[in-house]
Amino acid sequence: MRLIPRLPDREMAAEQMDEPDLNPVLHRQALRGLARLNRFGGAASLIWPEIKKVLGRFPRSPVTMLDVATGSGDVPISLARKLLRSGYSSQVTGLDYSPVAIEEAQKRAKELNLQADFISFDVLRDPLPGQFDIVVCSLFLHHLSEDQIVNLLRKMREATRKILIVSDLDRSGLNLRLVQLAGRMLSRSAIVHNDGELSVKAAFTVTEANDFARKSELPNAIIRKRFPCRWVLTWRRED
Template sequence: MKRHLTPELMDDPDLPASEHRTALVGLARLNRVALAGRSPWMGMADLARASNGPLSVLDVATGSGDVPIECARRARREGLDLELHGCDLSEFALSQASSRAREAGLSMTCFQHDMLASAPSETYDVVTCNLFAHHLDEDGVCTLLRNMASVARRRVILCDLRRDRIGLGLAWLCSRLFTRSRVVHVDAIKSVRAAWTLEEMRALAARSNLDEASISPCFPRRMMLSWEPS
C-alpha cells in the first residue's frame, strides 16, 4: 500500500471554529476508544515510578491534549504526578487543551510553537508526540525527531498510525461509529494513507541519528518509537 500524503481538513486555517471544535471532540472520543494514552504511558511509566518528583512531559503538536491528559490520569491512579506541557501551532487547539486539563483536575502549561522550525528553549524529562508524524514528509519527520531529541533529558516517545489495509478499514469504520464530524470522517482515511510503516519509521529514525531507537507495533494498528539520549 503506497503512501499518499494530502492536506487534511483539520489543518485548514480557514476551518470554522465550530467544525474544528466538533472534530477535536470526535478525535478525543476515537482516542479514548483506541486507548491512545495507553502506549505513551507504558513508554514513560518506569521513569515516573522511579522519579522523586513530578516527571516533566512535553507533548508536541498536542491538539486538544487528550493523550497527555490520559497519561496523567493513568499516573494519578498510581499516585504519581506528571508535569504536563503541550505545544501546538493552533491557538484554538491549545485553548481546548487547557480547558480539558482543567476539567480533568490537572494543570497543563500550553504554548504556541512550531517544532519544525526550532526546538523549544526549555528541556523536559520526556518529550512525546502523538498522531502527528503522518502529517509530514520524510524531511519533516527527521526535523521533528531531532528537535524532540534535543530537548529530551531522559526519553523521546513518538506514537502514530501504521499504514496498512486493516488500519484503513478500522479508520473508516470507527470514524463513522463514534463521531458525526465530517472532518474526522475524511481525515481518518487520509491519515492512514499518509502513515508510515515500521520499516519506514526505522529508516527515518536512523537518518535522524536516533540509531538506538526502539520501534514496535502497538494496539490498534499503531506504532511506538522510544529513544533515550546516551
C-alpha cells in the same frame, strides 16, 4: 473496490483539520471526535507502558512532560492522570500550532484541575522550549514531509532528558478499513471521517519509521506495532 486495499506507497493530501480558515465550531467538533477515537483506541495506554518502564529513574518531584502537536491535549492529560495514580505529580507542557486546539486543551485541563501549560507554537519552525523528562508525540508525523520528520525528531531528541515516545498510524489496507469504521461509529464529524482516511494513506510503516529513527540519530530506538492501527517508537537517553 477491494475489501482490503493495498497501500504500498505513501499518499499525502491536505487534511481539512489543517486548513487555517477552518470554521472553529467544526474544528472543535473534530477535535472532540479525535479525542473520542483516542480513548477508544487507547492512545495514551499505548504510550504508558513505555513510561512505566522508566518510572524508577524519576524523582518524586514533578515529572516534566512535553507533548508535541498536542491537539486537544487528551493524550498528555491522560498520561498525567496515570502518573498521579502511580504516585508521581507532573508538569505538562503541550504545543500546537492551532489556537483553537490550545483553547480546547486548556479547557480540558482546567476541568480536571490539572497543572498544565498549553501553548500555541510552531514546532517545525522554532526550537522546542527547554528540556523535559518525557517527550511524546502522537499522530503528527504523518502530516509531515520526510525531511520535516527527521528535523523534528532531532529537536525532540535534544529536548528529552529520559525518554522519547512517538506514536503514529501504521499504513496498511486493514488499518484503513478499521479507521474508516471507527470514525463513523464514534464521531459524526465529517472532518474526522475524511481526515482519518487520508491520515492512514499518509502514514508510515514500521520499516519506514525505523529509517527515520536512524536518520535522526536515535541509537537503539525500538519500534513496535501496536493494536489498533499504530506503531510506537521509544528512545531512552542513557544516564
